[in-house]
Amino acid sequence: MAKYALVINGQRTELDVEPNMPLLWALRDELGLIGTKYGCGIGQCGACTVHLDGVATRSCSLPVSAVGDQVVTTIEGLAEGTQLHPLQEQWIAQDVAQCGYCQTGQIMSAAALLAVNVAPTDEDINVAMAGNYCRCGTYNRIRSAIHGAAQEMVS
């Protein structure tokens, strides 16, 4: 066990865990931030996506010891108070989810994209979202919701 002080969703958070514990399980089991999901454990499916200094990162394959002073943002930190992120609003307005399990990871990947690209093309979306699987097949609504949020953020 080792002690870590991470910055998660704007708060300094103490953790006393095994150094090789993936950030995913630290978030879910130690901190109760269960919006970040387990899907594969090998960085393939994207359900566990969080932001590390704003970059979409697979938390299942990232040991807590490797986080250092990089700022962690999870789905729980995406809204500002009661003000949902435009992506979250679009996800609701366009009724994107089916089972819903992969969607927090999808939203986090999309949010990292929109943070650096306010008007993504379909091709930009393909690249940014390539690591997020959805077995229910909600991809077309995901794409539409990302475009919708981008427009909202510009206007």
Next chain:
Amino acid sequence: MNPTDAVINALNVALKGAELSRRGFLRVAAGGGVVLASIGVRAQPDDETLLVSSELNAFIQVSPEGKITIYSANPEMGQGVKTTLPMVIAEELGARWEDVMVLQAPTDESRFGSQRAGGSTTVPRTWDQMRRMGASAREMFISAGALVMELPREELKTRASKVTHTSGRSMTFGQLASLAAKQEVPDEETLQFKSREEYTIIGTSVSGVDNLVISTGAALFGIDTRVPGMLYAAYQKCPAIGGVVKRANLEEIKGLPGIVDAFVVRGNGNPRELLDGVAVVGRNTHAVFSAKARLKIDWDTSNASADSWTGLVAEATQLHGRRGKIQVADKGDVSAEFANPDNTVVDAFYEFPFVAHLCMEPMNCTAHYRQGEGFFDPDTLEIWAPTQGGGRVFRIAKSMFGLDQDQVTVHQPRLGGSFGRRVYFEFLAESIEISKRMQAPVKLTWTREDDIRHDFFRTGGFQSVKGALNRSGNLVAFEDHFMSMAKDGRAVSGSRFSASQFPMLNVDNAYASKTMFDIDIPCGPWRAPGSNTTAFVVQSFLDEMAHAAGRDYLEFLLEIMGEPRWFEPGNIRSLNTGRASAVIRLAAEQAGWGRALPPGRGLGLAFCFSHAAHIAEVAEVSVDANQKLTVHEVTVAVDVGPIINMSGALSQVEGAVIDGLSTMMGQKITFENGQVQQSNFHDYPVLRIEDAPRVSTHFIQSDFAPTGLGEPALPPLAPAVGNAIFAATGRRIRKMPLTEVGYTI
């Protein structure tokens, strides 16, 4: 408090302070000015609201403020019933949808009726029940309104959460709730349902009731369950299905960081209940997953599965062109047609693999088995069970653990996908067994590797098909030798093949037979069982026949369908050729069937009658010189009767098309020596966003009672794409997945 719960609480507070704006939207009074209700955000009922609410019936409670809580009694797994069923209740009640809040019902079938989900049966099974619940409460509100307003009840109706009179006088549901709840419950036989013209909710697009929770990441799924004092568990079973533990390095495992205990669990040999394995229990998921990876277990595999996929392929290939021992149908005289020298005879051998469910949420369950202290303090079980089984959980608690229903509390979480997987209970039994042993609440989580290797697979199989065309190019005989899997002589799910299988009722001469290979690899229902493979074979083969006849498949298929008739009138599981022809024509028309396309590009048509739904699809594909496939668009025509939630229905169709393409493209489970050879997404690929085709969906909202749409849009996809590949390239697809026959996407 979890930060997300805080967000949702704040939103709830904001929504409670909401007021109706001129434009009819709920505007948020405090909280940023976002018109949350207009995007579908709704408050969740809290204990306080429920405490002051009056119960109209098991499904409906109304607070004095007019908040309507509707219980959704069936498992939600992405098929949308948690939104759809309350819409039906709200419609008949005369509620305004904005006033409705939906809660997952407790598991109690004595109050709610059957609470399972599966087979696309929830909508057809509960349609009348939901309408009765809504209509019954509506009549009670009207009785209460008649009393208070001193008006004849015949002159009253409900609308927008009010009881209104022709004069314009009205009272709100909130004002009348407590009195309405005391009114006599009307006789079911007297209830009148609204006509379709009167609908204000059914048929509209409604955003899923859990969407706020989903998109903010609050607790919702079984895997998110957290209970005070909870331990975490992993469970290792034998890679060869059914192997038993001889010995394991338990002492070493117990010494690993974060591990509380490790022990052998003795199973009963039934994969649906409990198989032998080693349980690892610890302080967090990482600890138990890491320790599980270091287990060294000696397995006794003398009674384990020795099944081999390559062996099955070899056996089946030998049977091509022969008949199976079990006769399924014999109609007219196929032999005479096949022997007639004037006829053209075509035969083909089709193969499809085993596939896994691959729910994005791996199997898991949280159980708290509490040992009592005797007669006055019996053992209890509280279980957070991510299952499609509803009240069936009580049955295994009884049969396997001897617990009566009053000793058991079942919570129904939302399911992170299911597709038929969670009709089995073994992961529930594993968690109960481990909790009982630990005398503590335990969350068991399967690794993705467990989830794939220990699935109840969609069975693979083979069909040897044969048809005869007369000189005019009419299909005059059809024969099918269906080869699939059985366990102890009983056909597994998806291996049932009946004499009513299309097109056997439609042609004069048909013969069908079966060969069943007995296997131990567990099989189970997988999105549209049976149809999802047979549609591939039959619709591809009939397209082959049309080409052999030099005819257009649209025209050929409509000819086989024949005159409009319902083979078994009144039976929703029986093909109605009129409905079938209508969706086939509509899909073809909307897709521009027959239009000229550049070389390497083609259209393919397929139809399937599955789970009471009539669905036709046209795929437009192109294939380049390297056999790279692009599916540009899939046009779908659906008749499942009236659509309840248009947004949900479109989602189900689009999802099924994309899931169908994902499956046919690259998914295949193989096994040798009873061991499944795939384990995670790297060797069991899922379609990515860039490869998702456009889907355009067209509904024929016929007057038949509505039926389910979670499954039936999947089966026509594979043959539509296969037929389109043929149109584009002249190469026939007779084997799935496509990566096995040289295609990439």
